[in-house]
Amino acid sequence: MPKATLTISSRNYSSWSLRGWLICRMADLDFETEILSGDDAASRAELLHLSPSFLVPRLRHEGIVVWDTLAIAEYLTETYPAAGFLPQETAARAHCRSISGEMHGGFVNLRSALPMNLKAFHPNFKVFNGARGDIDRIVTIVDDCLARYDGPFLFGERPTLADAMYAPVCTRFRTYDVKLPPRAAAYRDTIxxxxxxxxxxxAAAHEPDEIEELDMEF
Structure with a gap:
């Protein structure tokens, strides 16, 4: 029987659920996934709208309950230090924490304009100026990391917390056919x-299609 339970909302639409799940898997945690759901599309949509009140993603592990993606990552870093969420070198660790925090608290225009939807594809999607600034900043972050740490992940050969935080953005770049410079495009494809x-x-491909497009947790 798994030692932990991770509660999430939608796999197809919830970027924060994806981040929490990636972090738990990267820690090699023995956990089961619990999905908030209802009996019909209306109740599922209501749960998604209210998901901040449900505190998802939420990890229950050996009597401890922790929510918020970065809090889960910090908890698992303490509990499973071999998971390698952060680089070994001090400056790189600080850099990883900084860009992870920037994703956690920023890029609101991108989240609003390009909601996560893994099943969708919108070729030649028109990206307006508000989201364009967020995209440019993310491209700068990716380019800087790959230049410093030689890739293919943001901090070298293996994924870290930063990659878990930026992974949902890579799905948005594909969904909305966002044109990227070569280095950022290569990182998107790696993720x-x-x-x-x-x-x-x-797993997301098997979710019901009738849920509204939502990105609820930013």
Whole structure:
């Protein structure tokens, strides 16, 4: 029997649920996934709208309850230090924490204009100026990290907390056909090919289609 339970909302629409799930998998945590759901589309949509009140993603582990993606990551870093959420070198660790925090608290225009939807594809989607500034900043972050740490992930050869935080944005870049410079495009493709991401996407493909497009947790 799994030692932990991770409560999430939608796999297809919830970027924060994806981040929490990636973090738990990266820690090699023995957990089961509990999905908030209802008996019909209306109740499911209501749960998604109210999800901040349900505190998801939420991890229950050995009598401890922790919510918020970064809080889950910090807890698992303390509990499973070998998980490697942060780079070894001090400056790189600080850098990883900084860009992870920037994703946690920022990029609101992008979240609003390009809601996560793994099943959708919108070729030649028109990205307006508010979201464009967020995209440009993310491209700068990715370019800087790959130049400093040689990729293919943001801090080198293996994924870290930062990759879990930026992974949902990579799905948005694909969904909305966002044109990216070569280095950022290569990083997007690396993330989308990451086995944990393909596993999540396969599960998302089986969710009901009748849920409204929502990105509820920013």
């Amino acid at each position: 989308l090919r990451w086995p944990l991401m393909t596993e999540w996407a396969e």
